Amino acid sequence: MRLLAGVLAWALAFAPVVVQAKSVFAHFMVGNTKSFVLNDWVQEIAYAKAARIDAFALNIAYDDYVTQLQLPLAFSAAEAVGFKLFFSFDYAGNGPWPKSEVISMISYYAASSAYFQYNGKPFVSTFEGPERSEDWTDIKASTGCFFIPDWSSLGAKDAWALGTADGLFSWEGWPNGPNNVSTYGDASYFMYLDGAPYMAPISPWFYTNMPGYNKNWLWRGDDMWFDRWQQLIVGELQPEFVQIISWNDYGERQDLRYPFGPEYGKAPYNYVKNMPHDGWRQFLPFVIELWKTGTATVETEGITAWFRPNPATACSDGGTTGNTATQLQLEFQPQEIVQDKVFYSALLGSDATVTVFIGGRSIPGDWSNKPYGNVGVFHGSVNTGGAGGNVIVRITRGGSTVMETSGKGAISAGCANGLTNFNAYVDAGTGGSSGKKTPKAIKDLVPIAGTGVNEFVKLCEFTCKYAYCPEAACTATKFGDAIELPDPTGVIAYPAEGKSAAFGGLCRFACNLGYCPEDLCSLVEKPTYEGDVSPFVQPACTSGTATGDLQGLCSYACNWGFCPIHACTCLSTGPLHLPTPEQEGDIKTAVTTDGSPDYGLCLFACSRGYCPKPCFVPPKLPVLSPDPGNDGDSIGYTLLSVLSDYTLVRMWASASDEVEDALAEQTCSVGKRATYRRHASRHGVTTRDLEKRASDPCLHSTVAALLGSPKLVSMLVGLYRGNPIPGVALGVSQLPGYATSVMTNTFINGLSTASN
Structure with a gap:
């Protein structure tokens, strides 16, 4: 997921950046490989090699047993075929990594022939973790690694100022609001890195609906996969590395592979089933070669x-928003972000005609972008116009069909579970061989069209036509041979009064060519805006309100940019007011007293010291101490606790044999996982909580087996009856985690039997 970016660069132009080598990586979620065997890794690596990807960035969360199981398989598969891997330590998923374990992991795996090296150093990245930046002084000294983290939550300036990174990776891969992807984030990193290596992001899509992880939003995808590659290939600012986000994070549908593995995240429906994304890999060999070398051949x-x-409004949006308040973004209704279109890209050796068929209805297509010399990737889209049915995109020349997509995917007003699916269906088809090479090296092309954001749109649209399209202020959209300039007027212009100094170069260029908008440019030098807020940043909410119990919460939170549209009404927008920091403490959960949805308002406010009604911070659950009279063969503590509709089973590694036997008898995933954790802990692997929904049949059978332990149940009797938890109802049926009759009866019967 993308994190809140810092202030963007204001600089107008940069000298061309020359890099020594270029590499393309794909972010790979190891946590999504629970069921993998060696052949699965072999297959994924084969797909990546075919796409010309240089390495997988292995996202690994701290203390995840899947990591311990899968890394040996991943490196074995990669070593066998000459593929590369490197670690991206995830500091957000399960919390920060201990410094000693990071050193141990790098030291062990960097010796593998499959570990990606940069100038002879093991290449290492992260997902977040700037609060542990000081650890990397010792980690780098111990391992000799090259360190290029993603600390996007700070923005380029503050992340680089920490002083421990060798370069930076940006997670800013998606547009904010109803806009297309831009290069403003790249420009900021190039300015502050000042020649140090930069790893740029690229992603094809983003949609997630996983309430279990408090995630339910989308960012605009649409033309993004094509647009972003164009920016990277032809842009003046050339990063040394590109990372695709992602290979297999199918929960956020930013993936390039058909989903594998179980459903998770308490999704209200399966929005990934029968929704392939593999077609987005089809042109990667061509565009990667074009980015690396400046020329490529259409094979x-x-x-x-x-x-x-x-269609965007076909059914209920299920609470999905465009943008997310969790990153202090101004939220939109989904239909304000996405476009009801069929998008298409074609790799061609010469021009051709495109036609889209939806349910048999023919819609003439067009190319919004054609490559220079008509050799390369063409791109376009058509409005669906309310049509439904199977979708086929056909390419013809001279009236004859050259190729078409399979037509297996369809558009329908009928929705699974009554919820609109904002995921993308990706289809593909192939034609004959071409063997034509791009007629001109990319370095010889210049911008011939472009745009900007906010007040920069008009000036950028004018100047980009004439090859002046500075990436810190504008985003180029088309490239080709330079267009002849209008006769210069000799006018010298400046930013208009109160405008940003970032208008300076644009005004000088445009006014000298006869286009001089008075609201932005002045022929007399005037005082400019010198504030701390970039003119390229999208506006945030600065005040808001609500009705009923949430009024006070919305008034507080919207002032700081946290204004969820399903609870609050934003009254004004402007530069983001940075929120007060979270107070020290351990407030991880805050909810409404009646259980009604608050869309994160209570946690946002309570963690900052403002916790009015109807918010409630659940008390911490007590911990049962190990039994000192059992010579080390104690259960330690085994606690069935209640948090929302989840049950947590927490166990010491020294749990008694009877409890271990009860778990070992369970063939379902909960029993297997708990047993694995216990055995792993005996070999130095830190254990964590075992978490599963209370209504899950697998958990039901595991808990039933655990309740066969008299010692365990006697402890639970004391916990729930003799030593009630403050703030939690005594009646088991009132505990939310045991709301189902099956779980309640199992628990009560077990307690009754044991207490007798």
């Missing part, structure tokens, strides 16, 4: 098309 022609299976 085989192909067509890739993508679309959403439901």
